[in-house]
Amino acid sequence: MAILGFLESGGGHAVSRNAREVGDSSPFVLTGLMAWIKALGPYRWASNRLRDRGMSGRTAVISVPYLWLLLFFLVPFLIVLKISFSDIRLGMPPYEPFVTWASAHVMDLKFNFGNYAFLWEDALYRNAYANSIMTAGFSTILCLLIGYPMAYGIARSKPSWRNLLLLLVMLPFWTSFLLRVYAWIGILKNNGLINNLLMSMGVIDEPIVMLQTNFAVYLGIVYSYLPFMVLPLYTAIEKLDLTLLEAAADLGCRPTKAFFKITIPLTKGGIVAGSMLVFIPAVGEFVIPALLGGPGSLMIGRVLWEEFFNNRSWPIASAVAIAMLILLVFPIWILQRVQGREMGAHR
Amino acid sequence: MPKIMRCAFGCGLLVTAIVLLTACGSKKEAGADTATKPEDKVLFVYNWSDYIGETTIADFEARTGIKVTYDVFDSNEVLETKLLAGNTGYDIVVPSSTFLQRQIQAGVFRKLDKPKLPHLANMNLEIMKLVAEQDPGNEHSIIYMWGTTGIGYNRELVKKALGTDTIDGWEAVFDPAIAQKLAQCGISMLDSATDVVESALIYLGRDPNSEDRADLAAAEELLTKVRPYVRYFHSSQYINDLATGEICVSLGWSGDIIQARDRAAEAKALLDIAYAIPKQGAMLWFDMMAIPADAPNPDHAHAFLNFLMEPEVIAGVSNYVAFANANAAALQFVDDEVKNDPSIYPTSEVMKNLHPDIVESQEFSRDLNRAWTRIRTGQ
Structure with missing residues (x-):
């Protein structure tokens, strides 16, 4: 939900403009369709019932994404939460039932907090969380440093070029993520593209070991998530009022200072949105460290995989997932509250 | 405003209805597809x-x-x-x-x-x-x-590193002095706690199916010593890497290594890949x-x-x-x-030295996997 909020603030401009364009081009079709829908008996019945209960059309529209979240976020979350309170057993499914019926009218709920206690006792999990957050954080900073100039360049390029440049940013998505990460193996390995090129040019004699190192993991994450950073930054920078920079220059402000005093604060929304879009999936990243990382790169995705597949412990794997969610959701929630308050203060 | 809202509401309803309808429809189709009537062969x-x-x-x-x-x-x-x-x-x-x-x-x-x-x-x-x-x-x-769990290796690269083109025992990967020499051309091990720990126990002359924590600790100590010389732990990557010379020695499954050998031969890479069932014995799968x-x-x-x-x-x-x-x-x-x-097809003499793998208890399995994570990551 936090992400939805950020997206709205970052990409709202582009979306509303597109909506207007669509509305302009086909007003007759839409009004015709609307008239037809409104004439339908079920529509009138449903809207009357909703109005009786104090629900406007607005509530109904908003309820669609909530319904979506309920169905695909909350329900799976509750199932995982339930399993995390369970205990392992040999059977199908491989965990104890949460609810047992002692007799026809007595329901037993079993909460086993041991899984969470276990996570706390073994330093492995804490280290994995810390390592994941550090890797994701460092990757996010790298993405920001690379993505900001890119987005800035696109936003300041000729309007006729912008769509092409944006298309180039998004183009990699047309190939499967897994394939693109796999392609890096061919580039980085000992007799891969880079090493062969450098050796044939005589720059190095022995291949540089790049694959299965932390360097490869950072490279993979930055490469894969860069578009998620560039796109919200672009929408934020594009909205920036250039006259403000002119005014700053007129008043004798140097370009660097103007950049940090004006451009950065005014594009903060895009920076936060892009950082969240990179940071959150990078924390739980499994594929990139598994394919490009060395044995030492311990990330929470891998620990989760091991609990689930190697230890066959669905309950502990679920507890790891829930703990990760709590670890991620609370800071974001607080950040959003703070931001919301700031925005309120500005108004 | 209310007009637009009502419009949006109508559209929302329509879209939801369409989604639900198509979802039901496709479900029915899928059901018919997978439900197996006796005449479906x-x-x-x-x-x-x-x-x-x-x-x-x-x-x-x-x-x-x-x-x-x-x-x-x-x-x-x-x-x-x-x-x-x-x-x-x-x-x-x-x-x-x-x-x-x-x-x-x-x-x-x-x-x-x-x-x-x-x-x-x-x-x-x-x-x-x-x-x-x-x-x-x-x-x-x-x-x-x-098949067996043994050692696959590239004769040429091993000869460069060790001076001999034959590997016949577990010491190639479990003796730190030898593993150190092979580290430059690349050692890989299966990312499988059972296979690697059991092989280490065979090298140590202990029962590979032991659930004794002391045996596990001994294997962990041994593996921690050779760990710096292992390029990676992975259970399928090594097929390709052996075939292309990316790595030179693999603790792996017989069939995969023989596949790597055949791939190298097909690619005319002139890589001579060999598979050894170590003389100390090996695990059967x-x-x-x-x-x-x-x-x-x-x-x-x-x-x-x-x-x-x-x-x-x-x-x-x-x-x-x-x-x-x-x-x-x-x-x-x-x-x-x-x-x-x-x-x-090992000779009957070698067969005597091969051990079938026996399932471990859930508690031992957890300890084994925990030890494995410590070996792999140092944590």
């Missing part, structure tokens, strides 16, 4: 990747008129998780024997209907006996292929074919198992994938280059 097989003869499936379809859907996996763990979740929809699955043992205890499989499997008489009883501990009375499964309890087409599954126990059929598979089968009657149809290769 279908069979769903879930096997390891690169693990069947070129024409085996087509021959079976031509013979029986049963349409086979053949899917592949590449890890026992993934298969096990699917089986434990239930309703896989598969009629035939191929877990390794230790995994099978635990899955039988969890009630995953149905008992074989032996009267429907007359070709069981072709099986090699000596080898079938080796898995009787995992599957008592061989009631749930038949052996598909079997068995891939078992079994029928899940909730299999939709158990009759067709039995027909498939019976077909695979025909001597010519299973020999065809062995000739193609270069793995040993457990079919006594099939041996005469197996190509000489496969049959006489001691890394595929």
Whole structure:
């Protein structure tokens, strides 16, 4: 939900403009369709019932994404939460039932907090969380440093070029993520593209070991998530009022200072949105460290995989997932509250 | 404002209705697709990747008129998780024997209907006996292929590093002094706690199936010492990397290394890949074919198992994938280059040194995997 909020603030401009364009081009079709829908008996019945209960059309529209979240976020979350309170057993499914019926009218709920206690006792999990957050954080900073100039360049390029440049940013998505990460193996390995090129040019004699190192993991994450950073930054920078920079220059402000005093604060929304879009999936990243990382790169995705597949412990794997969610959701929630308050203060 | 809102509301309703309708529709279709009426002659097989003869499936379809859907996996763990979740929809699955043992205890499989499997008489009883501990009375499964966990290596690169082009014992990967010399050209190990720890226990002269924590600690100490010289732990990457010379020594499964050898030969890379069953002994593995309890087409599954126990059929598979089968009657149809290769069909002398793997208890399994994470990551 936090992400939805950020997206709205970052990409709202582009979306509303597109909506207007669509509305302009086909007003007759839409009004015709609307008239037809409104004439339908079920529509009138449903809207009357909703109005009786104090629900406007607005509530109904908003309820669609909530319904979506309920169905695909909350329900799976509750199932995982339930399993995390369970205990392992040999059977199908491989965990104890949460609810047992002692007799026809007595329901037993079993909460086993041991899984969470276990996570706390073994330093492995804490280290994995810390390592994941550090890797994701460092990757996010790298993405920001690379993505900001890119987005800035696109936003300041000729309007006729912008769509092409944006298309180039998004183009990699047309190939499967897994394939693109796999392609890096061919580039980085000992007799891969880079090493062969450098050796044939005589720059190095022995291949540089790049694959299965932390360097490869950072490279993979930055490469894969860069578009998620560039796109919200672009929408934020594009909205920036250039006259403000002119005014700053007129008043004798140097370009660097103007950049940090004006451009950065005014594009903060895009920076936060892009950082969240990179940071959150990078924390739980499994594929990139598994394919490009060395044995030492311990990330929470891998620990989760091991609990689930190697230890066959669905309950502990679920507890790891829930703990990760709590670890991620609370800071974001607080950040959003703070931001919301700031925005309120500005108004 | 209210007009627009009502419009949006109407559209929302319409979209939701369409989505729901199409969802229901497609569900119905999917249901009709997978529901198996007796006249539908279908069979769903879930096997390891690169693990069947070129024409085996087509021959079976031509013979029986049963349409086979053949899917592949590449890890026992993934298969096990699917089986434990239930309703896989598969009629035939191929877990390794230790995994099978635990899955039988969890009630995953149905008992074989032996009267429907007359070709069981072709099986090699000596080898079938080796898995009787995992599957008592061989009631749930038949052996598909079997092999060993040993060392694959690139002769040329090893010669450069060690001065000899032959590896015949575990010391190549478990003796820090030798492993250090091989580190530059690259050592890989399976990312499998059981395989690597058991092999280390054999090198240490201990019982590989021991659940004694002292034995585990000794193996961990040994592996921690050689850990700096291991490039990576992975259970399939090494097939390619051995074949291309990316790494020079692998602790891996016999079939995969023989596959790497053949790939290198096909690519005319002039890489000489060899497989050694270490002289100290090695672990045996068995891939078992079994029928899940909730299999939709158990009759067709039995027909498939019976077909695979025909001597010519299973020999065809062995000739193609270069793995040993457990079919006594099939041996005469197996190509000489496969049959006489001691890394595929070990001599009876070497056989005495091979240990079947026995499933570990859940508690030991957790300790083993925890030790494995410490070995791999130092944490």
